[in-house]
Amino acid sequence: MNLKQYVITFVIVVFAFAKAYAQETLSEVLPKEEAVSLMLENNFGIQLANNQVAISENNTSILNADYLPTISGNAGANFDRTTSNTDFGGATDQEGNPRPDIEIEGAETTRYNASINLDYTLFDGLGRYYNYKQLKEQYNLTQLQARETIENTMLQLFSVYYEVARLKENVIILEGALQVSKDRAVRAQYQFDYGQANKLQILNAKVDITTDSINVLNARQSLRNAQRDLNVVLNRDLEKTFLADTTVSFVNALVIDSHIEQAMQNNVTLLQSEQDIIISDYQIKSARALFLPTIGLTGSYGWNQSNNPASAFFPSTTSTSNSLAAGASLRWNIFDGGRSIVALKNAKIFRQSQELVKEQLQQQVQRDIANAKGDYKNALTIYDLQTQNVKTNEDNFKRSQERLKLGQITSVEFRQAQLNLLNAQVTKNAAKYTAKLAELQLLQLTGQLLNVAF
Incomplete structure (x- = not known):
């Protein structure tokens, strides 16, 4: 096999392998909206957060508020079997004869009772x-808290989703570079056949094909790994393949500024802090309720039955009774050793601590928003610069292609132009998604992440 046949065979094998690999990974595009829907439905963290919300909702029921009375029922049964002997100690009857002993064997006594009781707190100091x-x-x-979990999970989702999109575009870029190297190898072989090039150019092209093929394979493997990462976030089959939507649009700058102005009212961390303060206010009021009396109502209905056997002096009897009782009680804990006073003082201190926490969080959120805004603007500027850089390198690459055909530059110089374009395209690709993620982080801090279209 001559050199020309070897190069052509090598190119065909590499191309066939790359095409087969691509066919394995091709699948439908997973739209952003569908990814978000799957995340909300399947993600473990979000499901756990929803369960906590459901528990908290159950706790707000009147059944958990001590507003309803407590009703209890009691019942009992007793059985007694007794054998007794009564000795009169020499006493005589009316006729003067000694009275005989009275022996009662297996005397059975049964008692039954049942009652229903009601307790109701009429007033407990508003506790x-x-x-x-x-x-x-x-x-x-x-x-x-569930909203915060959803926001954090959504950031995680798009971080991985855009990584899949970035790697897919990288694969396309690298495949284009590989095709250029293949075309250069074929052209170098023809030039060699007609005496217009030496073997060094063919060997250089062959080396570049190998390098580009490895880059493509590595990029595809990275893409597959990223797809598995996204499947974990979506809680679905790890081996399910898909493509990400590579379309990226940015929110209007005026809209971003409007969100930033309202960030202190919408940031989920600050909203939680305000909620903690509201809860601490009610804790103070609950502590004050300990100083007030408690008024309660009670009621009961009871039934009792007793079956008594005959004794030495009385015949057997059966007694049945029914009772109905109602009452009111007042309990005022005038002094409990100071525990109520301490509880009230601690509740007030906790309220002050919550205010300090809120002020600290406000400062941190303002700093985070300022940093995120700066990072976002910087990322957008870099993306614009990289876009211009790609255009410049594309022009340089096209001219290098023409000059290579005319023999005015070497294959090494052409390869350098090709690598410059490749690096510029990959860097621009990364800058695009970096800017979008910076925007999403800024939107989260302003409390608008769940209110924008992706």
């Missing part, structure tokens, strides 16, 4: 009212 309010606010806090 249960404020506890119920706390449960309501705790439910709102749990919803905010």
Whole structure:
């Protein structure tokens, strides 16, 4: 096999392998909206957060607020079997004869009782009212915590989703570079056959084909790994293949500025802090309720039956009774050793701590927003610069192609122009998704991540 046949065979084999590999990984495009829907439905973290919301919602029920009375039922049964002997100690009857002993064997006594009791707290210093309010606010806090989980998971989703998109575009770019190297190898072989080039150009092209083929294979493997990462976030079959939507659009700058202006009212971390303060206010009121009396109502209905056997002096009897009782009680814990006073003081201190936490978070959020805004603008500028850089390198590459055909530059110089274009395209590709992720992080800080289209 001569050199020309070897090169052509090598190119065909590499191309066939690359085509077969591509066919394995091709699949339908997973739209962003569908990815978000799958995340909300299947992600483990979001499911756990939703369960916490459901528990908190159950806790806000009136069944958990001590507003309803407690009703209890009691019942019992007793059985007694007794053998007795009564000795009169020499006593005589009316006729003067000694009285005989009286022996009762197996005397059975049975007793039955049943009752139903009702207790109701009419007034407890408004403690249960404020506890119920706390449960309501705790439910709102749990919803905010679930929202934060969703926002963090969505950032994770798009971080991986855009990584899949970036790697897919990289594969396309690298495949284009591989095709250019293949075409150069064929052209170099023809030039060699007609005495217009030496073997060095053919060997250089062959080396470049090998390098580009390896780059394509590595990029495809990275893409496959990223697809598995996204399947983990979506909680679906790890081997399911798909393509990501590579279309990226940015939110209008005026809209971004409007979101930033309202960030302190919409940031989920600050909203949780405000909710903690509301809950601590009710904790103070609940502590104050300990200083007030408690008024309660009680009621009961009972039934009793007793079956008594005959004794030495009395015949057998059966007694049945029914009782109905109602009452009211007042309990005022005038002094409990100071525990109520300490509880109230601690509740007030905790309220002050929550205010300090809120102020600290406000400062941190303002800093994070300022940093995120700067990072976003910087990322957009870099993306614009890289876009211009690609255009410049494309022009340089096209001219290098023409000069290579005319023999005015070497294959090494052409390869350098090709690599420059390749690097510029890959860098621009990364800059695009870096800018989009920076935008999403900024939107999360402003509390608008769940309110924008992707």
